[in-house]
Amino acid sequence: MSARTAPPPTFALFAALTGCTLIEPMPGDQPCKEVGWAIAARTHACTGDVALANARYEDFTDQITCVEWAADDERLGNTPPEDLFSCAFTIRNLPCETVAELGDDLDAWLALDEGCAYVIEAEGAQAGGAE
């Protein structure tokens, strides 16, 4: 979904001719972008309002800085994968009443799960999470 490392030309040709797409390492900013996508998706699911969902995603990308994951990174490299995505998971499973209460308060969204601090450098995320 997000931008990936470009495959070698032979692989790209192979993929185009056969429909075969190869597995790839996860892009480093994927866990962070998943949080923004989760906010947009949950907003849409609870309101049916595409414009509002898109606006909240734009606020997210404007206000936060992503922490990039790498397999050899001392802090995040050995973090269990499920912890990298716990922030997105929590947001995608919020009750609609909570979504309505959170509204446009991005810091409040990011304070819901301590896993948000693994992948996002933001004031709200720092309030709850990891070092």
Place this chain on the structure above:
Amino acid sequence: MSAALLLLIGFAQAKDDGFLRPEGTDCDLNGGNPIAGTAGFENARDALQTNQNTWSATAFAERTLFPAARRKGAEEEGGVAAFRWTFTFNAASVVTADPGAEGNGNCPSNYRVQVRPLDMQAGNIGVAGNWGKWGLFYSSSVTFGQLAYPNPFLRGMLWVGAVPMYAGSIAALAPISRGWATQEGASAFAMDWIAGGRYEGPHGYARLGWAGSRGLYLDVGEDTVGLGISGVVRPSAAGWLGQLWAGGRRMPLKKLAEPLGMSSVFLRDLSFGPPVVESVAASAADGGLDGVLGGVGRLRTLHVEQEDIADLVDLRVAMATRPVSQLHLAAAGLHSKGFRATRDGQAGEGFLGQVGVVNLPAQPILGVDGGTYFSARVEGRARSKDGKMGGGGSVLFNDPELLALYPFATNVSSWSLHFEGAF
């Protein structure tokens, strides 16, 4: 088939990190552990549902079985059997954990968290017989999907051998199971069937059947203009019609102005992700079409098509009104003369080629960044000299039709084969 097997043996014996055994080949064979909460995981589940709807027993009957079996006002006895297999690759990309990726074999440690494509398959079998203007029909579907094997050898074995046999044999027995579906993580398996009676008169047709997924299937139309309506009555909280097609198909504008070809104008409505909560769905179903079909969680499109312009060119435009109002599809194709079937059941043959560029908008709801992508479509059909046997195939790559079905996909392709024979 033997060439394909030789190719697969080549995959199995190739060297690491080469063309045939790319990096990641030795990662978890069984799909790793797809991570819930990610957009790819949700998209995969939507894609599996769409695969089930698109290659359903009703869709197969309307696209393949009924056109082949159409005997307009026929008096003789006879019938048609038809088969179709469809393989769709990379409909979604799913973030997956692979605890075994520690540099062993051809699976380096940076594959500990990886992105895997979703592969999906569908098999359809159907038969229709008639005694004069009256007849019976049976149409079945088996659809399933899973995260791709990282090993091209095993992935190829699944496409070449297992899927056609697996899908074909199970589809034939679908009524025994009543029709059911199951989904676990980013994998799914579903089967459905419809069976019923049909009337093929000199001025129109009517088909009435029961769907194994618990719904009443109805398809009626007339031949003078080409108007028709079909749907599955399946009540839910949001509406009572599970799917709908209504409008005019291949209307004979050709009679008025020969080079202009045949016109189609129709409305289509299908169940479609991303999901919304039930109370939102119920409140959106506030009358009119929304009261019948549901106001959200639907893909509702209005199509205008002009086929066989100068016997060579097809033009298609579609606007979506649900889930959002936007241009849904714009495509132009070039085909050989006689490629399109006639409305009275004479199947077409020849080839069609179509290339283009598609522009996908960013859709954060679906975890899609958007961009511009190359699109291509190739189709071919052939028939025996006596016209009793026929078949064809198609390859679609980023085709607008595919991207409409899987709006979260980039570089999605679909391969399809079908055969039919008259008796």
